[in-house]
Amino acid sequence: MRPISFLSDFGLTDEFVGVVHGVIARIEPELRVIDVTHGVQRGNVRAGALALVRAVQYLPEGVALVVVDPGVGTSRRPIAALTPWGHFVGPDNGVLAPAVAMVGGASEVVVLEDERFRIPALGGSTFDGRDVFGPAAAVLASGQAAITDLGPTLPNESLSPMLLPLVEPEGNGIRGEVWWLDQFGNCQTNVSAEDLTALGASPGREVTLQIGGTEHNLPWVAAYGEVEPSQLLLHLDSYGLIAIAVREGSAAERLNLAEGHQIVLKA
Amino acid sequence: MRPISFLSDFGLTDEFVGVVHGVIARIEPELRVIDVTHGVQRGNVRAGALALVRAVQYLPEGVALVVVDPGVGTSRRPIAALTPWGHFVGPDNGVLAPAVAMVGGASEVVVLEDERFRIPALGGSTFDGRDVFGPAAAVLASGQAAITDLGPTLPNESLSPMLLPLVEPEGNGIRGEVWWLDQFGNCQTNVSAEDLTALGASPGREVTLQIGGTEHNLPWVAAYGEVEPSQLLLHLDSYGLIAIAVREGSAAERLNLAEGHQIVLKA
């Protein structure tokens, strides 16, 4: 019996998350389910993939149930993938790929077609979390089925990828991108501390942040407390990436930043 | 030991839900509690009843703890009802009735009056979820008490009903109603696929939706992906009812619909 870690864009206002928990408990009452988050922006596959890749290293090995699925009801494939970490269950739209790669890649991929492990839909097929993915996660986590019981296998390399941008040189700086805005407006970028130090920057000194035609000089600090309230700062965040933040405020609002926006950093 | 499925309008901002979980764990630490949803609109008994009736068929048999209770502190009765599915615990204001009926009706109904299974209120009696309903659910789920231990029995037929409207003929169409807006603005109606096909409508063709004096021609599709982004559509939703939706958008906003609004559908 292994735990299920459940991540979705279902939100918590309606009963969608609770119903998936119910479906899992009906299959095996003793299963543990960790709610990673259900606050992914609706249908934002990239945001879901990034949340999963940030979280997976802290989750207990077992089954990841991931439902960010704007293509529900279309021909996108519902899949399960076996990795060294455990099983990943979700739509094959790229949401699983970065986490699967991070934990060592898939040794088995199947399409969730076997009707024995699906709940017959009452109507349209718009709730695959309840009818397809939840049941698959429950039978894998409880050991009631092996992954190859769930449907036909696919070539391991057929998992749909999620293209994530790399940092690129730009003049005497580097061009990066905002990966993630958390709910407080902190902006995680795809820039590492090594990227910055390679430019000659160092903690404790200022870095130039260019957004569009505007430049901002920000201190690179170790903790928010090193700047005054409402001051902009750069820091190495808790995931090991450079983030733009405002002490007791929102960097996203201050700089009008959104996920996917381009930035340039210079020492 | 059976699981408790907990549904309320408490929201998740304050500690109300956590305190009820605490009360249950103090009575029996091994009990499992599924949070169905706590996002029911505050005091909206009909919305709570509909969420419960949508969810109950997917929940593990056991105890349903349902607290949508605008009349807390008044003379409405706190009750428990025994059904073929298990126990339902909540206020007798209609919130339990549709789900109780759906799972086969009540064979025993009691008023939660026995002080042995209530927590003495520190002050006013405004938190019956913590002081009355949570403890009752916990002792029923753990087997520490039988339903008849909890208070005097009522005639089974005395459970307060929830009147839910039926579809009615209107000219050459049918008049129905919006039952539920989910958080994304999808509008579930009380119209079934059979109701529509009886009018001569069929999937793949257009249906006329009349709201007030305005008519909209909507395609009846199997999946959102069959229309363009931001286009209106009708589909059979995952609960087997006809819903009005917008691909990647909100039908409620587009059509200014709210729960209880009347609609007319024609082939």
Add this chain to the structure above:
Amino acid sequence: MRPISFLSDFGLTDEFVGVVHGVIARIEPELRVIDVTHGVQRGNVRAGALALVRAVQYLPEGVALVVVDPGVGTSRRPIAALTPWGHFVGPDNGVLAPAVAMVGGASEVVVLEDERFRIPALGGSTFDGRDVFGPAAAVLASGQAAITDLGPTLPNESLSPMLLPLVEPEGNGIRGEVWWLDQFGNCQTNVSAEDLTALGASPGREVTLQIGGTEHNLPWVAAYGEVEPSQLLLHLDSYGLIAIAVREGSAAERLNLAEGHQIVLKA
């Protein structure tokens, strides 16, 4: 194995809460975690302390994991305290103090410095919930470590206090304060029923509420149902304190009240 009760200001939009659950489950998969609330206003230490003190008497004895920590990354100390109720784990910024005092005080306080029970940060030290507090709670709850294993002891009286205002006489009335606005706009004050009856007030009669220069005459009732919808009222709330409320409405909005605002009550 004892349960963990987890309270934070992390919100539920991002995966912060889920990651802490994951860290705990990796240390001991059988641990139970009760989410008290994660909706404390970001960085509002006093609001977190008050939520904890309201909740703790209803939580199962064990470990309270409390992360409202605007000073993360600064010199504030991460601590654990042993009390008759169990362990409290969190930042030493006052958020723990009222609950620790309420359950009988601390007999042991340690600073969470031992690296064996911390997760090495990937980058900056801005997620102590994941890297410091969560692991400490898990090893204490599972019995894998004693509190004195986690770091050097502090004098018990060195726990940082949280100053909470007392009621004071004001003319022929009393001056109090709004402690807590719940999400529905109910305003809990620091005034007890005894404070009001000492002024000659009694349930069923009117009380004068003065805010700034404006006076309001409010009925002191036992239940919301005793007044008309949208009418202001005073009542003894479910925690035994006097609260200002509006039936089916928000007293905070009606009276423009916020946490910390001063009020005067007269019979």
